Amino acid sequence: MARYNARDSEARWQAEWERRDVFAARNGSARPKCYVLEMFPYPSGRIHMGHVRNYTMGDVIARFRRAQGFNVLHPMGWDAFGLPAENAARDQGVNPREWTYANIAAMRGQLKSMGLALDWSREFATCDASYIKHQQKLFLDFYREGLVYRAEANVNWDPVDRTVLANEQVIEGRGWRSGAPVERRKLAQWFFRITAFADDLLEALDRLERWPEKVRLMQKNWIGRSEGLRFSFALSNGQSVEVFSTRPDTLFGASFVALSPDHPLTEELAKDNPALADFVARCRRLGTAEETIETAEKRGYNTGLTAAHPFAPAWQLPVFVANFVLMAYGTGAIFGCPAHDQRDLEFARKYGLPVLPVVVPEGVEAADFAIGEEAWLGPGRLANSRFLDGLDVEGAKREVANRLEASGCGVRTVNYRLRDWLVSRQRYWGCPIPMVHCSVCGIVPLRESDLPLLLPEDARFDVAGNPLDHHPAWKHVVCPVCGNPARRDTDTLDTFVDSSWYFARFCDTQADQPVNRDAADYWLPVDQYIGGIEHAILHLLYSRFFVRGLRKLGYVGIDEPFAGLFTQGMLCHETYRAPDGQWLPPEDVERRDGVAVRKGTNVPVTIGPSEKMSKSKKNVIAPETIIDVFGADTIRWFMLSDTPPERDIEWTERGAEGCWRFVQRVYRLVTEAKGIDPAETSAAGCARDATLELRRATHRAIRAVTDDLEALRFNRAVAQIYTLTNALEAAGAASGSARREALETLARLINPMMPHLAETCWAALGRDTLLAEEPWPAADPDLLRSDSITIAVQVNGKRRGEMEVPMEADDEFVRSRALALDSVVRALDGKPPRRIIVVRGRIVNVVA
RNA sequence: GGCCCCGUGGCGGAACUGGUAGACGCAACGGACUUAAAAUCCGUAGCUACGAAAAGGGCGUGCCGGUUCGACUCCGGCCGGGGCCACCA
Numbered sequence: 041m042a043r044y045n046a047r048d049s050e051a052r053w054q055a056e057w058e059r060r061d062v063f064a065a066r067n068g069s070a071r072p073k074c075y076v077l078e079m080f081p082y083p084s085g086r087i088h089m090g091h092v093r094n095y096t097m098g099d100v101i102a103r104f105r106r107a108q109g110f111n112v113l114h115p116m117g118w119d120a121f122g123l124p125a126e127n128a129a130r131d132q133g134v135n136p137r138e139w140t141y142a143n144i145a146a147m148r149g150q151l152k153s154m155g156l157a158l159d160w161s162r163e164f165a166t167c168d169a170s171y172i173k174h175q176q177k178l179f180l181d182f183y184r185e186g187l188v189y190r191a192e193a194n195v196n197w198d199p200v201d202r203t204v205l206a207n208e209q210v211i212e213g214r215g216w217r218s219g220a221p222v223e224r225r226k227l228a229q230w231f232f233r234i235t236a237f238a239d240d241l242l243e244a245l246d247r248l249e250r251w252p253e254k255v256r257l258m259q260k261n262w263i264g265r266s267e268g269l270r271f272s273f274a275l276s277n278g279q280s281v282e283v284f285s286t287r288p289d290t291l292f293g294a295s296f297v298a299l300s301p302d303h304p305l306t307e308e309l310a311k312d313n314p315a316l317a318d319f320v321a322r323c324r325r326l327g328t329a330e331e332t333i334e335t336a337e338k339r340g341y342n343t344g345l346t347a348a349h350p351f352a353p354a355w356q357l358p359v360f361v362a363n364f365v366l367m368a369y370g371t372g373a374i375f376g377c378p379a380h381d382q383r384d385l386e387f388a389r390k391y392g393l394p395v396l397p398v399v400v401p402e403g404v405e406a407a408d409f410a411i412g413e414e415a416w417l418g419p420g421r422l423a424n425s426r427f428l429d430g431l432d433v434e435g436a437k438r439e440v441a442n443r444l445e446a447s448g449c450g451v452r453t454v455n456y457r458l459r460d461w462l463v464s465r466q467r468y469w470g471c472p473i474p475m476v477h478c479s480v481c482g483i484v485p486l487r488e489s490d491l492p493l494l495l496p497e498d499a500r501f502d503v504a505g506n507p508l509d510h511h512p513a514w515k516h517v518v519c520p521v522c523g524n525p526a527r528r529d530t531d532t533l534d535t536f537v538d539s540s541w542y543f544a545r546f547c548d549t550q551a552d553q554p555v556n557r558d559a560a561d562y563w564l565p566v567d568q569y570i571g572g573i574e575h576a577i578l579h580l581l582y583s584r585f586f587v588r589g590l591r592k593l594g595y596v597g598i599d600e601p602f603a604g605l606f607t608q609g610m611l612c613h614e615t616y617r618a619p620d621g622q623w624l625p626p627e628d629v630e631r632r633d634g635v636a637v638r639k640g641t642n643v644p645v646t647i648g649p650s651e652k653m654s655k656s657k658k659n660v661i662a663p664e665t666i667i668d669v670f671g672a673d674t675i676r677w678f679m680l681s682d683t684p685p686e687r688d689i690e691w692t693e694r695g696a697e698g699c700w701r702f703v704q705r706v707y708r709l710v711t712e713a714k715g716i717d718p719a720e721t722s723a724a725g726c727a728r729d730a731t732l733e734l735r736r737a738t739h740r741a742i743r744a745v746t747d748d749l750e751a752l753r754f755n756r757a758v759a760q761i762y763t764l765t766n767a768l769e770a771a772g773a774a775s776g777s778a779r780r781e782a783l784e785t786l787a788r789l790i791n792p793m794m795p796h797l798a799e800t801c802w803a804a805l806g807r808d809t810l811l812a813e814e815p816w817p818a819a820d821p822d823l824l825r826s827d828s829i830t831i832a833v834q835v836n837g838k839r840r841g842e843m844e845v846p847m848e849a850d851d852e853f854v855r856s857r858a859l860a861l862d863s864v865v866r867a868l869d870g871k872p873p874r875r876i877i878v879v880r881g882r883i884v885n886v887v888a
Numbered sequence: 889g890g891c892c893c894c895g896u897g898g899c900g901g902a903a904c905u906g907g908u909a910g911a912c913g914c915a916a917c918g919g920a921c922u923u924a925a926a927a928u929c930c931g932u933a934g935c936u937a938c939g940a941a942a943a944g945g946g947c948g949u950g951c952c953g954g955u956u957c958g959a960c961u962c963c964g965g966c967c968g969g970g971g972c973c974a975c976c977a
Contacts, residue, residue, distance in 0.1 A: 043927095212974080257892065258972060266976075285977060298977095338975085369976045376977090382889085383975055457976050576972080682900045682913060690900075698914060704927090747904095759902070759912035766912090832908035837958045839908055866944085877957050883907045887957050 044707035046671025050796040054155055062812045063106075063157045065113040067548060067559050074110035075563050076102040077543055079571030079579070080117045083143040083165070084124065087150045089611040089653060089691060090572070092663045096679045096793075097608060097754065098570050099156045103792035104749045106157065107816035113563050115546040116151065116158045118144050118165035121535045123201060123217060126469045130501040136469045137497070140167060150664060154672045155795055157812070162549045166471070166538035171545065173492035174554035175537065176474040178590075180485050187233045187589050190483060194302060194367070195229055195462055196222040202505060203466040204229060206534060207459055208262075208578045224324060230473060230531070232461040234585045238263055239454070241584055250604035252686070255576045262577050264457025269441050270371060271450030273297055273347035275359065281305060281347065284370030284455055288444070289436035290377040292425035293398035295388055297347040297375050298340065298360045302367035309343055309361075316341055316361065323363040338387040339363045347375075350449060351426070362387060370455055378415065385415045398425045399433060461582065463534040468499055468507040470532030478519035478526040487520050493528075506530055539579055540586035543569075543601060555595040569602040576607070606752055609688040613659040615648035623658040626693075650690045661691055670700045673794035677702065680754040680793055702762075703797055706786065709768060710801040713783055730773035737767035738782045739823035745789045746816070754793075761789055780805070788817050833858045834885040835867040851878045858884040 057063060078098035081091055102114035118140075125136035132139075144165060151158075164171055182188040196205045198215035204227065209216040234241075242263045245256045268286035275281060281297065299306050301323040310317040319341040339362065346356035357375070364383055365374055378388035379397040388395050399420040400409045406423035409416075422428040428436045444450025464473065472493045474486040486493060496514040499507035508514060508530040519526040541554070547563040548556035571579075580602070587601045616624040618638060628639050636645040653660045666675045677699040683689040741764035748757035768782050784805055791798035791811045802811045826847065831854070833841045841863035845854055855876050858864060868888050875887040 254893070254971085261891070261973060264973095264976065268977080283977085287977075364975045364977095366976065374977050381977070383977080455976085457973095573971090684901080687900095692900095692914080694914060695900085701927090702913090708928090755901075756912085762912050830908080834908085834958070837956095842908065863944095875957065877907095879907055879958095883958080885907080885957050 044704055044797070044800070046673060046703070046796070049800050050155060050672050053796045053799045054152065056810065057812055060810065062810065063114065063159050064161060065159045066111055067562065069111045071109065071111040073113065073563055074105040075113045075566045076105065076568050077115070077566045079575065080119050080539070080542060081147065082119045082122055083140055083147055085143040085146055087147055087663055089661060089663055092154065092675055093608055093611060093679045093689065094570055095151065095154060095156055096676045097606070097685055100680065100749065100754060100792040101568050102157050103795060103812070104816065107791070107814065109815065113546065114158055115162040116160065117163055117542055117546065119535065119539050120144065120165040120167040121470045121538055123467060123469065126467060126501065137167065153667055154676070157795070162546050164545065164549050166542065169492050169494060172471050172494065174545070175471050176491045176493060177488060178541065178554050179474060179533070180488065181593050182232065182589055183485060185589070185592060187236065188230060189233060190228060190230050192226060192228040194224050195227050197225040198222055204462060204464060206462045208581070229462050229464040232463055232585065234461045235456060235458055237585055237588045238265070238456040238458050240588065241581070244600060248600060252605065252607055255573070255580065255605065255607060258576045259581055262458065262581065266455050268453055268455060269444065269450050270453040271350060271444045273350065273375070276346045276356070279305065281373050282371045283373045283375050284453065285375060287377065287380060288440040289422065289428065289433050290380045290398050291351065291375070291440055292428065293377040293379050293396045294349065294357055294375045295378055295393040295396070296358050296360055298362035298365050298373065300365040300367040300372040301361055301363060303372045306361050316343065319361060338383060338390060340387060340391060350444060368459060369457065379411045380415050380417060382415045385411065396424055398423060461585070463537055464531040465534050466506040467532055468495065470535055471538060473529040473531050473533060475529040476517055476519060476526040477529065478522060478524060480524045481519055481521050484519055484521050484526065490520065508532070536579060536582050540582045541590065544590065544596060555590065557595060560596045564596060564598045565601055565603045568604045568606065570606045570608060573607040580605070606685070608685050609683070611653045612650040612688050612690045613653050613661060614650050615657050615659045617646045617648060618643060625658040626661060652688070666696060670696060671703070671796070673797045674699045674703055677758070677794055681758045682755055684755050685752060703794065706765065706790065706797060706801065709765070710783055710787070710804050713779060727773040730771055731775045731778045734767060734771040734774040734778045734782055736823050736826065737764055738785050739819040741789060742785060742817050742819040743824055746819070749792065761786070764789070785817055787811065788814065829881055831881065832883050833861055833864055834883060835864055836888060837885060840864055840867045854878050854884060858886060
């Protein structure tokens, strides 16, 4: 018998879908919409298994929703700016634009070979001139709205990629791409005022019910809201210093005030204090050169100044500059209460400062309470605190805040950990910032009619630093306002800006405005967004910010960009090492007589644990080789089987072969069934029981697969389809019409997951429509019910038997039947039942 | 250090709001077909130093305890694995 030829079949159906343009999304439709989006790829040149998993899941949802009658928008584009293009330019002498578009062409072909139900007419790349134009327009709009500003600040400098980075892009003190320890530099840069929405970004998280709890929590922690009090200390030199504290209740336990090394007052004092200047310099070196702050010792420099306690001016506290006080959080200055803060305690011990407990745990006498190595952070009653004595922590916070607010030296404040988003990048391959610096007018935005401002094609990449900065013809211009000499801003925008609004552009990629409001009102928000957890903060937070900006400007009316978010797990594979420790790719390893050896040799290979696929460990599998051998449907089926989609999945050769066998099995079932007569209902040899059973299995499968796909439980949907397949194979005695119904249903149910195979089966069953345009099947409720049910019988909570009872049986009937069971009689051993619990349709428990 | 998540057969994993633990798949084993292999088909399968091989028991969701007629599911405490943030006042 002929086997299924995936290669021919897949090419044929892909061509057919394209010819009939079945996946185009229609703007202005009256049908309910569904916007399904996967995080768009960076055009590295070839797709990897992670892409395959991501786009397969999105495709299943898109096809499922389409079948359910939704007008589905499922687009694809390219996150095309970024450093790799520039590196390729430097290393291989290629043009970044050409390199990028060539990669896009290659990847487009690979994605098309997966048979994705995409509307390719909406494709764009973020490096397209039109996208640059609209993004620059948005930048100017945000600037006018006060959401973009330029400021000098201490910024994170990546010495390898030679650019600044946003806080979100520094992981454990290192650049997120280069891995190099970041340095601190004071530079004037462009910022997006993301903190303007800090409160809303935080609060709205609670309403994102279809987001993973984990991502919401990560964003919550990143935004880091804390309520406290901001108040001032008068200094002995006549100045004052403002501090922020979430524990103003501990004010009477204060034993010092500490300033950040970067605090303006510190800088002022350091001007004529070389010892302090030296201390500050050492702090800065420590902060950047050493990656582990954990081991860093608390260090301070006593300025000799003192600060007056707000409630007792005669009480003077020493003022230190301390290495652990961050300028970027709060006011850059603190008061230290060693008894109730671990850092302050370590500092106090080192410099011999008093440690006075002012919060005493319940049930402990104040006189008996001493602080050892651990600060007391728990609740308790105030002591040693004058008018606060006896209050609880919350009461004392209130009292201190009330008094300091009344006296005008303090104010209740909400402080956020979140800082504004630094978007300047000293790199070439990005969206140019549409600003010039005029010697007369200062900062001047470009005129909208001058947009887009495109990158020069003839930049040089063989010199260190920013190619735009080294391009005199591009850099030096005249001011659009006064005509005097000016220079362009030679920085480009962080590529995360590009991905912060692309989903809105997909609604109408031809719009002459950045976003077509009507189209956005129809399509947005994205109903289901799918991507990796690595964007839990970066991209997903920036996009949420951007939508708030767009809304303020009237471009969109939505509150949030992504109503549903799904974060998929990563792809893993076994790792292999040669005796010399070198990593080996899977294709160089074979198993012979149960041991792994290097292919074609007798060199033994050590098999390591399954780890995330990575180039460095060589445990990557190229999707195209799998598609070549088994076809797209097999790889898609694998991606959906067994492992829940949010978890890491292990790619195995055997698993892939198992999927391939299933493809063949379905094909065989359908082709062997050719000629079954749909009219035949009760022919000789067709058992009525078998027929009913198969029909029930069919409709149960419809119900179950539908529910599982709705809930994105792809692995369970796959299991349900196996169950139906097993039932079909066992249903030789069922009638022809029941078998046909089951086979057609099987084709419909696998269609979102294995669309080419499904179309082939559909055609083989004699249908002349496209499954891509067929509606989703509905389960017949009558066939989901059954007349009787098997329920378990327990004695004292232990299962002792089961019995078949009519669906409608009353409790009394069930009880007597249970007691009559042999196994129950035996287990009771003559003891009378004390109690019998009957749970309808589930279980009987006899308690003796 | 803080916050969070997860521990179920040889493996991936099912089990709806507390109600028959192990669906479905992979691997394995026995058998059929075949000169042979592949492919395919039929069948077995949590463990068990209980029992005669049967019937029937016993033990089983990391460990200890609790709540309940009944716990993979709820509560408390341990142990183990993973993630995020990391001097955030």
